[in-house]
Amino acid sequence: MSLTVFNKYLRAPRLERAIKIPTVAFFRKQLNTTALIEFGKYIQKVFPAVFSTEFIQHEVVGEYSYLFTVQGSDPQLMPYMLLAHMDVVPASEEGWKFPPFSAEEDEGYIYGRGTLDNKNSAIGILQALEFLLRRNYRPRRSFYIGIGHDEEVSGLDGGKQIAMLLQARGVKLSFLLDEGSGILDGVIEGIKSPVALIAITEKGLLTLNLTVRSDPGHSSAPPKETSIGILAAAMSRLEKNPMPRLFGYGPELMMFEHLASEFAFPLNIIMKNLWLFSPIVSRIIERKPAGNSMVRTTTALTIFNAGIKFNVIPHLASAAVNFRIHPAQKVAEVLEIVKDTIDDDRVEITVTEAFDPLPISPWDDQALGVQIFRRTIMDVFPHVSSICIGNTDSRHFTNLTDAIYRFNPVILKADDVSRIHGWNERISVKDYEKQVDFLFQLIQNCDIDKLPKPHLSTHEL
Numbered sequence: 001m002s003l004t005v006f007n008k009y010l011r012a013p014r015l016e017r018a019i020k021i022p023t024v025a026f027f028r029k030q031l032n033t034t035a036l037i038e039f040g041k042y043i044q045k046v047f048p049a050v051f052s053t054e055f056i057q058h059e060v061v062g063e064y065s066y067l068f069t070v071q072g073s074d075p076q077l078m079p080y081m082l083l084a085h086m087d088v089v090p091a092s093e094e095g096w097k098f099p100p101f102s103a104e105e106d107e108g109y110i111y112g113r114g115t116l117d118n119k120n121s122a123i124g125i126l127q128a129l130e131f132l133l134r135r136n137y138r139p140r141r142s143f144y145i146g147i148g149h150d151e152e153v154s155g156l157d158g159g160k161q162i163a164m165l166l167q168a169r170g171v172k173l174s175f176l177l178d179e180g181s182g183i184l185d186g187v188i189e190g191i192k193s194p195v196a197l198i199a200i201t202e203k204g205l206l207t208l209n210l211t212v213r214s215d216p217g218h219s220s221a222p223p224k225e226t227s228i229g230i231l232a233a234a235m236s237r238l239e240k241n242p243m244p245r246l247f248g249y250g251p252e253l254m255m256f257e258h259l260a261s262e263f264a265f266p267l268n269i270i271m272k273n274l275w276l277f278s279p280i281v282s283r284i285i286e287r288k289p290a291g292n293s294m295v296r297t298t299t300a301l302t303i304f305n306a307g308i309k310f311n312v313i314p315h316l317a318s319a320a321v322n323f324r325i326h327p328a329q330k331v332a333e334v335l336e337i338v339k340d341t342i343d344d345d346r347v348e349i350t351v352t353e354a355f356d357p358l359p360i361s362p363w364d365d366q367a368l369g370v371q372i373f374r375r376t377i378m379d380v381f382p383h384v385s386s387i388c389i390g391n392t393d394s395r396h397f398t399n400l401t402d403a404i405y406r407f408n409p410v411i412l413k414a415d416d417v418s419r420i421h422g423w424n425e426r427i428s429v430k431d432y433e434k435q436v437d438f439l440f441q442l443i444q445n446c447d448i449d450k451l452p453k454p455h456l457s458t459h460e461l
């Protein structure tokens, strides 16, 4: 059942009102809890059927996160899970066309923090379910919905607690769908038509704190080197010496091979023969930030702190560097390279957070999740497997399933990727309604007895 005519329950105003609630997460334990509470009240108000249907249980986990258990009518079918988060990264008004929590609509776009990451999924999932319930739909297959409250600051108190609760209950999932990729339109140079990339793994992460201590003193008689100068030099070395190219050593190889037929001649031949051309291809792809993130472990200098007054030499300078680890590398190896690159004992290096790249989810035609996604997006976009360049709450669920997929059915154009965590994050009203439609259909497709026979290759879809 496709939604050609949108019902009022599927339209965007519910997302707009959710965007206006500033559920900002600054650091772990530094969350706008007033807004998180308001968000909880808001979803109860606008999704009454979700909260009152007798076969749906809702629980508040870790004070602000939500877990919904939708009891299907057939207990023989293995459940699945839809995951999203309500928290957002901070946004200052500077640089935005409209204030980031205004949800202003302009030329068909809703502007605001969380429109892509990730209130579009949180509200979209609940909105699709609310609509199904109002049509008296009772799912056959049970499923869980997790709406985390601290994904942007690690997910340890929200998403992870949900995962632990389900694990303690002995739950096993047939698959899990989270944010983390999208339908790319003009993002990959050389491909004209939109492609739906479903991320089957997720990069690892390493955040380091760098500290330099030196003697404080009067700025009128400065030493040759200060804590700021030493630290700045170390940071600059890290930025000027990117991590090695690893293109072709992870699932991105498969992704580009799958995509080969979407490229025009001669790129299609080149992409089909990456065993030979990957050194050249990686040099082309790395020129843009999103492409670079596919090619290597990325290095991002994100925090720099030092000094209190213009005429005081500071004792302490500290900074943070955030690495996103390519699937072919591990934390330990990245740390070794960092130490060699900095090569200065005066720079104290401490690990703030670290985890290796996530396991690769099944991508064969037999995997239920794959069949469902094929079915749900088949008529609209070709799809291929990919890597999620950011991190998601789904990484806390590896004990519940090996089939974790990261995909938002939202069209991302070339300039959209930088809007995520950046200025002018936005979603078109049309795209949001399509996302709800996708979720509405996906829930129903999970109940189909026999899914269509898989196609042999992705470009046939």
Ligand SMILES: CCCCCCCC/C=C\CCCCCCCC(=O)N[C@@H](CCSC)C(=O)O
Binding pocket: 117, 151, 152, 153, 154, 155, 179, 180, 181, 182, 187, 188, 205, 285, 290, 291, 294, 388, 389, 390, 391, 392, 412, 417, 420
């Ligand atoms: C050849 C070019 C290919 C380019 C592919 C780019 C695909 C981009 C598609 C979507 C954007 C990625 C969004 C990732 C979602 C990340 C969610 C998030 O922000 N998570 C936080 C978690 C912090 S706790 C570790 C994060 O910082 O990653």
Ligand SMILES: [Zn+2]
Binding pocket: 085, 117, 118, 151, 179
């Ligand atoms: Zn997110």
Ligand SMILES: [Zn+2]
Binding pocket: 089, 117, 152, 421
């Ligand atoms: Zn994010």
